[in-house]
Amino acid sequence: MGVYAWLWALNRPADAEPPQHPDWFAVNAAGKSCHRQENRPFVSYYQFLCPNREEVRHHLLREVRRLAAIPGISGIQADYIRMPDATLPRHLWDYYGLDMSTPSPKYDYCYCAVCLDKFRRLYGRCPLAAPAEDKEWLDFRLNSVADFYNMLAEETRNHHLRSACAVFPTPTLAAEMVRQDWGRFHTDLALPMVYHSFYDEDDAWAVDITRRAALETDGRIPLAPGLHLPDIPPDELAARLNDFLTTGCHGIALYSDAEITAEHLRVLQQWMAEQRYRIRQDARHNR
Template sequence: MRIIKTIACICILGLYACNTQKEEPTSIVKEALTEETVKEVETTFKFWTWITAKEGKADTTYQKEFKKYKTHGIDAVLINTLTDPVELERLAALATKEGLEVHAWMFTTNRPGDTIALQHPDWYMVSRSGKSCFDDRPYVDYYQWLSPSHPEARKHILSLVEGLAKVKGVESVHLDYIRYPDVFLPIGLLPKYKLTQEEELPDFDFDYSDASVEKFKKLHHKDPRTMKNPAIDMEWKNFRLNEITSLVNEAYTIAHAHDKKLTAAVFPYPEMADHMVRQRWDKWNIDAVLPMIYHNFYEEELDWIGYATAQGVQDLAAKKTELHTGLYLPPLSAEELSIAIKEAKNNGAKGVSFFDGNAFTQEQLAVLKAFRNNEEK
């Protein structure tokens, strides 16, 4: 998923309106204008960006950054403060003053450097080969995954959700890394790690921790540790999908109890997410998803952004969950970015989120501003 993303990613935007003095319309015309305005609010395409807070960064620097985003058409910022609610409240006030929505971006089951979790080695996921994420991490050192099956680890994660949900000025709690470690990497990343993944390899197949296995055994009366080929056992696979789903659903209840929405960064579309990271996000209780449709990670062309967007939109057809396509900025020229945005919009996305704010070039920002200007005509 986002091994590139050191994290790391959504929701509502502001309208751009131009007020001119006109003669007072009749009540009939006024009603029509009101209906048209409502329609515009419902159909305006939204722009988001992920950003990470930096220690020691001054208010004035953030104000300048937030103003730049708003000026170029960004509507919402997803801010990673390492789940620090005090820092989040400070930045939320600065961002909302510039007219931006604020979403509290957090690492969820992957909790690198979590000082509380690190006191509890039994909270961590374990691979089929017996390696714990506590001290033997897959792919990269910041992959420190907590088991959603461990009751205390789950309680800890949900306490972080609640801490962020209490912050004034926040629109949603945004779950990132809400999954298991990558069973399969995107094909474009395999050479970086000198890997061939044509089956579920023991080192990348999680969670065989005591908490997970015991919970599964109580439900299904079999032990995945003794299975000849656990990859083809549907109950074992579905158990892990359901563990993530239930964690999301609990987070949804907590967020809404504090009048906040729940959003999440997810893999490109549900079937792919299921296959790659045990994540079936079309079954979640959630307000909006930002699938990371990073076409270059998968060695796909730009039109794949449209395909993956359409697949996700179709899978969500029976739900009220919004889909906002996530794009990876670095490989995109201004022309390609324009095409990518259109691919998302034309295939049913409610908006587009960009990873990440620091990666924007002036040419890319100009594309966003031009898109907004055309919207207003």
């Protein structure tokens, strides 16, 4: 058993510091920054910061050090290691009244001066006018997010703690949707949020996509797929957990603590007791 501190990394709505530095915020292809509420995509808590700003990097390293000083924690779990959604999961298009089948500059980040300048110095040119066709520009931004995570993870491990991250279902999907190619992350544990209802899919999809994530990362990243509890009736929970065990995953995450019911907890405790019994029996047989 262990407790991980929860770190909102590139989206920091509860942090008083960033609003004092308007230039810390991520900027979209239309030149609008997440600093001003009226320019934020989808929801007002989308207050994403730029992964390439030195001041942002130092600020988040300070946050890691602050969390690492909490006595008794085993690690830090980073969340929101990504850009705003260039594409939302299919189910949410209707919710926001959007058709996201073609990319829009409104939802494509980060085009701030620092990112554009860094890209220009590396590649000797500006991003193409049609960013969807600019593989180097996409690659640059995927690396920017991955490098940001890897910096935080390294600092976490310097404090002898484990670094985990909550991510979108597979590196390919995550890169496309939120510029989060987590196959590039040096992480001790990835928690892919395989929320099937968000994608208009069924629970078999969640198991399949977990297998795909393991394949895409050649099994080198320990996975703990994250299940969305409101989609799982308590009497189906044990079967769902058993399905996920067949993927070879390292653990299973249940989101969120506010949505777990007394009945879910009862089923979970019974299931865990059965697993402990099975592990003991297996150990006895293998002796």
